[in-house]
Amino acid sequence: MYRRILFSISILIATSLSLSAEIIQQQEIYKARDKVLPALVHIQPVIKNYNTGELEKQAVIGSGVIFHKDGYVVTNYHVAGKAERIICTLNDKELVPAEYIGGDPLTDVAVIKLQLDGYHGDINIAEFGDSDSLQVGQFVLAMGSPLSLSRSVSAGVISTRDRFFGDNVRLPSGERTGIYNLWIQTDAAINPGNSGGPLVDLNGRVIGINSRATMFANNLGFAIPVNIVKEVTSAILDHGGVIRSWIGVHCQALQEMEQFFKTGRDKGVLVSSIDHGSPAEKSFLKAGDVILEVDGKPVSARFLEELPAFYKTIAEYEPGSEISLKVLRGDQEYTFKVITNQLGDLQGEDFEVSKWDFTVKAITGQMKIDNNLEDTVGVFVAGVKRNGAADTGGMRRGDVIKKINNIEPINLIDFIAAYDNIDVDLNEKILLTVDRNGSTRFILLKLNQTAKENSDE
């Protein structure tokens, strides 16, 4: 009898406890909503795409959040990075134009600034939280414009705090991304259009910027931790972008290989690959070296998830710094001095060669490594227009243009000058000499009547 009473009481307590928890939760969600929703921005940029061999403008949809009283909005680089004009809709449904301030493809963060001259409402800003103190299972809200449905809130929990996708993830525009940060995984529904929107904790603080979702899966969304966002946005506001050091090493988790490399547990970072012509190569660092210390500070990456922090340690040096790396090679410890370079642009400036039906990019040092090119001389063919003059002549994406008739352009500026100087009326045929996988190829452009007519306009 007693036992039965006890039992029923315990059920009652449990029920009332969960009820009150629910009530608290609901109130907290309202509070969090009210703190961030007014700062939510629906972003409609027109982005420039050069991949098809001509400049194509595409209207896309993204999200963002105002973080500064002057109207600065943080969003994704893949939303606003290649934008030509940006129209934003604020939470009061007013339309406000914005300009692109700067971005960082490697973390997929960009900043735009609202042009508030004609706007008479109040600017609300959202507060950044601390992504290092997050808990798995913690309630979060995602806010944004999924499939363009603006001012949408979804809820979920933090599924994982330290997701890493390796160093070969690329943005739609081709740049590598996600090397210097881990991702917060959440089951709060994130759809295309949520990109750039805030992930919010129940204190109403932004803890991440929603960036990616897994298609054809249920509730697998990924956000950039806000602590990274804070660093990147202030770098963008201070000097237009993030300046990083680069030494050209690729690393690998040591797990299960400690014995082979004769290192102890949680000791060292394994160098797996070294870029050609990089500072690391010049300093005689080799694949198979285990970096034990960077300037006297121990480093380790037993697990994959520890790699971004190591890459970031290197990146945070001022370019041109001399770093001392204590390295284990076989049984011996050595110390190497590496002078860092500045990590240059992942991709060069785009240019539409409209009269000849293709697009090119300036060749950056990183593009040279990425595409296995011999040097950075010439321009890189980014796209070839179907059935255009270049396509008919046999040009392919990835060709490097070394010569226009007898002119040898060193870079994009040279190329554009040569292009502008060729009088299409006098030169109906132009011979381009390109490099394709180390072989020379000749491409004859026959400029047809339509091309000439266009140029006469």
Add this chain to the structure above:
Amino acid sequence: MSKIISYVLTALFLIAGVGNLTAQDFDFSKLENEVEEYSVIIDMKIEVSFGIHTTDQTEQYLGTIVTSDGIVIFDGTSLSSDGGLSTMTGFTVKTTPVHIEIRTLDGKTYDGEYIGVDRFTSIGFLKIISDEEKFRPVVFKPDQEYKVGDWLCLYMLLPEFISPPLAADIGMVSALVKSPEEFILTVGFNQLQKTSVLFNSNLEPVGVLGTMMDPTTASTDAGGLLESFGQFGIPLLGVISAETLTELIADPPQKGEVDRGWLGITLQALTKDIAEFWGLDVPGGIIINDIVKNSPADKSGLVIGDIIFEVNGQKIEVDKEEKLPVFQRMISEMGPGASIELAVVRRNDTKIDTLSLLATLKEAPIAAVDSPEYENESLEFKVRNMVFADYMITNLDPEEFEGVVVSKLEMGGLANIGGLRIGDIIQRIGDQDIGSIEDAETAMTDLETTNPEEIIFFIWRNNQTLFVNVKTE
């Protein structure tokens, strides 16, 4: 609609009518007895390997004995699909006949030994295994002249469950093709009859049925070596001549043996537009895009940008990219050791020179599918030596870079689970540098005696190096 029906009716009438008319010209009863003497039925089990996936298939072919010691020809199309390395590092398709049984039409059964397939005609060669017997071969009649309208006949193999196994068919010479290659085109035959012996109206064997090759669908490996031609969407059938056959039979193509001539160039067609732009008055030619170090082309003095417009006095009428395979085939079939004279145009900013250069063709570099392999049974993987095409596809320098290529992985095997992939180039196993399959074998054998828990492979993949940890159990 009615128009279509009338077309069909006309066509039916034509076929039936024509058949009736000309069938009388062939004495099939006499011919059949002769054909039965040198025809055999071949049952073959073929293993097809795609690196990580292997399947078996069985095929039945009509074979024809072509020498008294028992060499047999058959339609080797399904065996000529060997190849790969055109787009992906290390990816190859490999077909291997694992069991061959040969039956004569009077019921004797023999085992057969596979010899190889000619890459351009797809004619397969095998040998009857027999100690003493002498066989009655077909003897092809050379110098057959053709004109459109000539009639030809052949025997084909019926599906397995039909008896008797042979059926006769007739066809007609429909065109004498001159370009891109000379070919006697026929109408009335079908694809399943490929490599059947063709008889003229005097019942003389004049060749076998083959397909005209479509150079536009030719496949080339990453090293620029022509692997094979494709065939036209609707196959164009015709005569493979007695002359071609005699040459092939005298020296049948052996699987794995390098019989191809090689110049060592990367090439481009001299289109009419480029020829005109450069002020050259030639019907076509080969622009040299790149030259392999120490290759015959390099030694001949050719330089990048030169244009070959004649080989041994013969004009090279390659004015479209699609015609390049015709030139490649010509060089390939000249064979290693052939001396050739190249007429070349060399352009400067100011002038155009014409030169005559001499080259001696070398053996073409070995193809990836023919590269020797080492198999490790405990980790369940195979590696092969690196070939020329590997260096071309990866842009690695053969003088600086060595390794072996992972060519086969058993799904779920230890190497597969450990993270090795098809096409990985293994540079080191444990502490041992690896330059050949012999090195790989030594390193694996040495390591296995120490019973390690794991073996660390240092590999090259996608332009980067990487360590792969393979657990041994």
